[in-house]
Amino acid sequence: MPLPLLLSLSMILLAIGLYAILASRRASCSRQIYGISLVICVILLGMALTHLLNAAAPVTLTLPLGLPWLGAHFRLDALSAFFLIVVNLGGAVASLFALGYGQHEPAPGRVLPFYPAFLADMNLVLLADDAFTFLFAWEFMSLSSWALVMAHHREPANARAGYLYLVMACLGTLALLLAFGLLAGANGGYDFATIRTVEMTPGLAALALILALIGTGSKAGLVPLHVWLPLAHPAAPSHVSALMSGVMTKVAVYGFIRIVFDLLGEPVAWWWGGLVLALGGITAVLGVLYALMQHDLKRLLAYHTVENIGIIFIGLGLALAFQSNQMYASAALALTAALFHVLNHSLFKSLLFMGTGAVLTATGERDMERLGGLIHPMPWTALAFLIGAAAISALPPLNGFVSEWLTFQAILLTPELPQWLLKFLAPAAGALLALSAALAAACFVKAFGITFLGRPRSPAAAKAQETDRYSLAALFSLAALCLLAGILPGLVVDGLSPAVGLLNGGAQLPAQQSQPWLTLVPVADVKSSYNGLLVLLFMALSGIFAAVSIHRFASNSVRRSPAWDCGFPNASPAAQYTAGSFAQPIRRVFGSVVFQAREHVTMPPPGDGRAAQFAVQLRDPVWDCGYAPLTAAIIKISTKLNYLQYLTIRQYLSLVFGALVLLLLGIALWR
Amino acid sequence: MALITGYLVQGGQMLLILLLAPLITGWVRTLKAQLLCRRGPSLLQPYRDLRKLLRKDVVLAGSASWLFRVAPYLIFAAIWVAAALVPTFASGLPFSWTADLIAIVALLGTARFFLALAGLDTGTSFGGIGASREMMIASLAEPAMLMMVFTLSLLAGTTELSAVAQFMLTADVGLRVSLALALLALVMVAIAENARIPVDNPATHLELTMVHEAMVLEYSGRHLALIELAASLKLLLYLSLLSCIFVPWGMTTAGEDLTAYLTGIAAYLAKLGLGGFLLALFETGIAKMRVFRVDQFLGAALMLGLLGALLLFVSRSL
Known part of the structure; x- marks a missing residue:
């Protein structure tokens, strides 16, 4: 019975989009709109x-919609139930936040219709049980989020971000x-139940894996397909950015897991795991290094999403590697780590x-170089x-640490593992994971410290409420x-556990509830x-x-005075460390290799009154x-082929x- | 009854390290002074410093927030818990399974995170310089430390520190290349993490190369006392870690009788004394390096750690 209700609730979300x-x-x-979205997401x-915790059996439903010979198939199993939790938890909290935040929206007509539709589409992707419905919902998810990215379309940067997003979304789809074409095979059975039964040759299966990596990786932000993400996620209103970064990337991870672990069946070759593991490791470190170089707070967070997607894919790659060697107990651990991190x-x-x-509402700024000291006017937000x-930053006793510990x-x-290449890749991935965790801590000392601590760097930051x-x-x-x-x-x-068992041939981690002290x-x-x-x-x-x-046995008194600062008190707030200067040591150590970072200092000669200039160049x-x-290649080829537009009828006919x-x-020849 | 004794021993160890920590700092300072042909302060000077600091007023910068006042307690708590989880004179104490070696590394990370934030809180340039350099050093030291953890846990088959120590004590470990590499990596990380020469200088103020001291520059009174005590605890933690992994001899296991515990404590004190002596010797014999050479120093530690782990992936007997 839950499936029709789930679907009709998603339809209500679409309907209130129309009402908006x-x-x-x-x-x-x-x-x-936000109130209704909140209620529906909570339901x-x-x-x-309930479905996941009861470990209920999968339920399916076929509706006479979509392609006439196929129909629309829907299914709720443990995996989709887990991702439904992620999506609707994010959706509920974002709606709650938007009850307040949405009041400041300058163009509500560009946000309100698409917001519930975006939520509904993400739910539908998770429930889809045939290729057509999946792709249909996936495309609608892309388009509604694109519309939300373009909410403030008059800013040129947003228009560029929207364009790039559209191109990358098309490539992914x-x-x-x-x-899906490969998965369905020659007979073209596009519902997932049929796809699971199709036997594929190893070559075709590998091709399907790579296509799935490109398709879902471009949405999730896997390096090198991440380029649109740090531009598009920050462009949307903040509660939508939260949904795109926190939730939509997870729908992409769901797509990868569904295709590779469920539809493709057992991994055929061991190198699948190695490929995903290597991509995950590179993504994690590059993502956090990019993030460290940013001083726009939202863009920093978006790049950090890239890092976390890398960590999730490290877990998935390990799971594939273990599964291809029939080590299901170890694969269960890797899968649990990945899903926990999701x-x-x-x-x-x-x-x-x-x-x-x-912060953006309070100050109108998201550039960290113009913020600072917000912990005083906004203590609760700061906390x-x-x-x-x-x-x-994966600090105990909070949750980020647990999933990285499991990884x-x-x-x-x-x-x-028997394969040598995997034996070498795994510790390297471990080193990359450790490096990215340590760099993430540096990145968030910077993000929190420069934004909320110190003294205000602009009048807007000083007047925040x-x-x-x-x-x-x-x-909270x-x-x-x-x-x-x-x-x-x-x-x-x-x-x-039920979701892990579903993907792992029934093997899951031992039950933890009975451990003493909930260890x-x-x-x-x-x-x-x-x-x-x-x-x-x-x-x-x-x-x-x-x-x-x-406080009982020693001193209890406090005196306020100007900062000591080695005898230079009352320096201007401009003398504080900025986001750029905080990242400078790391930029020198890592950035000079990865980003070819170059620092240019123009110092006028003594006596010259001009200001000195400092510029950093990153590639x-x-x-x-x-x-x-x-x-460049596409432009070159299309310029070369441009003359094809000016042929005579005779030449066109001979071309045909x-x-x-x-x-x-x-x-x-082929037959 | 056994359970209550276990809890008592665990609590006793927690108090022991708290009481010992300033002594080890004093020991290293005195030795360093004598190696430089100075008389040096008394061994008990750190205790006197702490007592004096605790009694003084806290002078708080005008721009300091609540985080600045909470951070010393958080830092102290995180480091104390981490240090209490490292086996000192006995392994297998009742709460030794609470957090494994990875979690101990991460707890030190928690303390560092809040210390760096406290450095940024007053909005002074010295706090910023210290915080940014500390995070740069940590970004290499922490992975190096985790690689060392990998090596150990591949050898011992566990990440539980207590079990690692027991493995080192009982099993026929022998001389291994991977262990030597891990030892080297851990020593290098310990030097960097404790702000010792050649990475940082614990004795200077007013020098642009300082890292730890720059971060805590604005602290005074009881807050400074807590941070100093936490720094001493961290030094003790690394010495205990080195001794329980690489020289575990003399360590007893939980549940033994009183004589065994006393022998364990005596062996532990001897190991600490030796560790402090070696540290003082090393610090006197080497010059401070430029801050942008530190990444090469720690990069080498990371590579050594990774190499040690890779050797074990190749063969369990290396």
Whole structure:
């Protein structure tokens, strides 16, 4: 019974999108739309949770829609239930946030109709059970999010971002279309149940894997297909950015998992895992290095999404590698780590984007070089953002640490793999993961420290005010979930088990609920264990012990005075460290290799009154080596072929005739 | 009964390291002074410093926020918990399974995260320079440390520090290339993480090359006392870590009788004394390096750690 209800709720979301087109001029419309979206997302969330926690059997439904000979197939199983939780949790909190934040929207008519439609489309992608419905919902998801990216289309940067997004989305869908074509085989059975039964040759299966990687990777932001993401995600209004970065990228991960782990069946060759693992490792490190070089807060967060997608794909690559060697117990650990990180990233990335939205409302700025000191006027936003920043930096006892810890534990099982290349790739991926975790901490010290700490760097930052209650409620519900998932990871792992079992031939991690003190023991208690609850408890006890004994037995007094700063107090706020100067050591160490970072200093001679100039030049290796030559080649070829537009009728006819002969020859030779 | 004794020993270890931490700092300082033919302060000087700092007022910068006042407690708590999870005189204590070696590394990361934020909080240029350099150093030191963890856990088959120590103690480990590489990597990381020469200088102020001292420049009174104590605890943590992994001899296991515990404590103290002596010797014999040479130093540590792990992926007997 849940499936018709899920579908009709998604339809209601689409319908209120239509209503918003008519009503968006009314002032009350924004509250209505977000309020209804919130209620529907909460109901969907509750249904998905019930399905997953009861480990209910998959339910299917066929409706006479779509292609006449196919119909529209829908299915709710453990995997889609888990991703429905991620989507609707993100959707519910984003709607709650938007109840307050949406009031400041200058062009509500460009946001309100597409927002519920975007939510509905993401739900439909997860429920689709045939290729046509999947691609249809996928394209609608791309288009509605594109419309949201273009909400503020008068800014030239946004228009460029929207264009690039559209091109990359088309490329991705094209790849998915071809992938489904291969999966369906010669008989063309496009519902997923038929696709699962198709036997594929290894070559075709590998081609389908690569096409699926391109199709879903371009949406998720896998390097080198990530170029649109840091431009498009920040362009949308902040609650939509939260949805795109925190949730839509997860729908793309779902697409990859559904195609590769479910539809393709058992991985045929061991190198599949190696390929995904290597891509994930490179994506993780490049993503965080890009993020460190940014001073636009939203763009920094968007690049950080790229890093986290890399971490998820490291887990998925390990799972593929284990599965291809029939090591299902180890694969269960890797899959659990990846899915746990999917949930975690959706929590803290949404939190951070919404925090940025609150900063944007309060100051009108998202350039960190013009912010600072916001912890004083906005203490609650700062606290929530700090929790998100600590969680994404993989600091215990928060949730980001647990999923990275699980990924490390999965890497430690790789010496059992028989293939040499995988044996070398796995520790390298471990080193890349460790590097990206450490760099992420640096990145978020920068993001939080420059934005919220120090002294205001602009009048706008000095005049900021705390954000509204709806936004704070949204921020703190996510912060609480980050903490809860961090201290009770065993419950999350148990919740994930049905989804892991579905993808892994029934093998899943041992149940964690029965462990003493709710400890997380993924393999065996002699190998590794972690207890976030006790870590938090011990930290709280020692902190309180220190505070109480100091305040009881030693000094308790505080005096305020100007900062000491080695005898240079009252320097202007401009003398503080900025985002650029904070990243300078890391730019020198890593950036000079990866981005060919060059610093140019123009110092006028003594006596000259002009200001000295400092400029940093960064090059994007992916753009320089991949996209720029590609664009140049396309332009060159199309210029060369331009004369084809000015032929005579006779020449055109002979071209057509020549093409026909060639095709016939080709068919004759192939048969 | 056994459970209560276990808890008592665990609590005793927590208190022991808290009490020992300033002593080890004093020990290294005195040795360094004597190696330079100075008389040096008394061994107990760090305790006196702490007592004095605790009694003084806190002078808070006008631009400091609540984070600046909370951070010392958080930093102290994180490092104390991390240090309490490293086996000192006995392995297999009741809470040793709470967090494995990866989690201990990450707990140190939590402390560093808040220390760097506190450095940025007052909005002074010294705090910023310290925070940004600390994070640059950590971005290489933490992966190097994790690679060392990989090597150990591949050898011992576990990431639990207590079990690693027991493995090193009982099994026929022998001399291994990978362990030598891991030892080298861990020593290099320990030097960098504890802000010792050649990476940083714990004795200077007012020098542009300083990292740790620049971050804590605005702290005073009880806050500074907590941060100094946390720094001492961190040094003790790394010395305990080195000794419990690479020289575990003399360590007892939980549940033994009192004599075994006392022998364990005596062996632990001897190892700490030796570790402090070696550190002082090394620090006196080497010059501070430029800050942009640190990445090569730590990059080498990362490569050594990775090499050690790779050797074990090739063959378990290396």
